[in-house]
Amino acid sequence: MVDESSRFTSDRRGRGDATWSDEGDWDAGVCENVAVAGGGLSPHFAEGDVQYTVFDDFDDGVFDTSIWRKVIVSGGSVSERNNQIELRGGGRGDNRPYLRTADEVQDGQNGNPCSLDAMIEFAGDRQQIVIALFWDGTAVGKYATAENSIEVHYSQDAQEWRIQMREGTEFRREVQVPFNFGSGARQVEIDFNGDFSSFTIDLVVDGSSVLSHSDSFSPTAPCPFVGFAPREFSGGINIDSIGFDR
Numbered sequence: 187m188v189d190e191s192s193r194f195t196s197d198r199r200g201r202g203d204a205t206w207s208d209e210g211d212w213d214a215g216v217c218e219n220v221a222v223a224g225g226g227l228s229p230h231f232a233e234g235d236v237q238y239t240v241f242d243d244f245d246d247g248v249f250d251t252s253i254w255r256k257v258i259v260s261g262g263s264v265s266e267r268n269n270q271i272e273l274r275g276g277g278r279g280d281n282r283p284y285l286r287t288a289d290e291v292q293d294g295q296n297g298n299p300c301s302l303d304a305m306i307e308f309a310g311d312r313q314q315i316v317i318a319l320f321w322d323g324t325a326v327g328k329y330a331t332a333e334n335s336i337e338v339h340y341s342q343d344a345q346e347w348r349i350q351m352r353e354g355t356e357f358r359r360e361v362q363v364p365f366n367f368g369s370g371a372r373q374v375e376i377d378f379n380g381d382f383s384s385f386t387i388d389l390v391v392d393g394s395s396v397l398s399h400s401d402s403f404s405p406t407a408p409c410p411f412v413g414f415a416p417r418e419f420s421g422g423i424n425i426d427s428i429g430f431d432r
């Protein structure tokens with residue numbers, strides 16, 4: 187469409203808030219509310235009050251390779267069943283499966299903006315669990331040795347949230363906030379905004395702010411993917427749904 191702005195918009199309105207009602211709206215150039223997901227256009231996904239451009243509630247028993255890749259190191263498993271994604275491993279150490287995005291995201295280098303708003307719904311009890319959200323410089327490397335990452339962890343052992351970063355061989359732990367995740371379902375939102383030279387991470391659990399942290403990051407390699415991973419667990423974790431904008 188030359189000299190005509192796009193009719194597609196993408197925001198957090200739900201499916202029921204679509205703008206078009208009949209073809210007259212198209213003829214009039216009315217914008218429609220769509221998401222780009224899996225390489226195509228689709229209505230915004232919606233569940234409850236939260237809408238994201240990419241959303242998976244793991245409800246059909248089929249692992250969606252248009253959204254995810256499994257990364258399984260030294261055993262462990264990632265499987266979709268019972269309306270959840272299950273991440274299982276054999277114990278502590280390097281035996282850690284994780285989910286990573288199938289598509290690349292803005293890497294935030296050279297002043298490029300990088301944003302990620304993610305919502306993760308955890309189901310059931312957890313023990314000795316740390317979750318991580320990270321940019322993985324190795325793309326297919328194991329979590330424990332990711333060259334470049336910004337990680338948001340929860341440790342049940344320490345009962346705290348923390349943010350830590352890996353910049354090549356450098357490791358930094360920046361903020362630790364006491365928190366008891368407890369048992370039962372929990373909804374975690376992680377918002378990352380800025381670029382690597384200046385960014386802010388906001389963490390919200392069950393609708394309440396837990397921490398807000400501003401920092402800078404000096405990756406030694408591109409960090410194109412986002413991963414959702416457990417770390418140091420004995421029983422694994424079950425995730426009911428994940429939604430994100432990027």
Ligand SMILES: [Ca+2]
Pocket residue numbers: 243244245269270425426427
């Ligand atoms: Ca689900």
Ligand SMILES: [Ca+2]
Pocket residue numbers: 244245246247248249250266
């Ligand atoms: Ca599925």
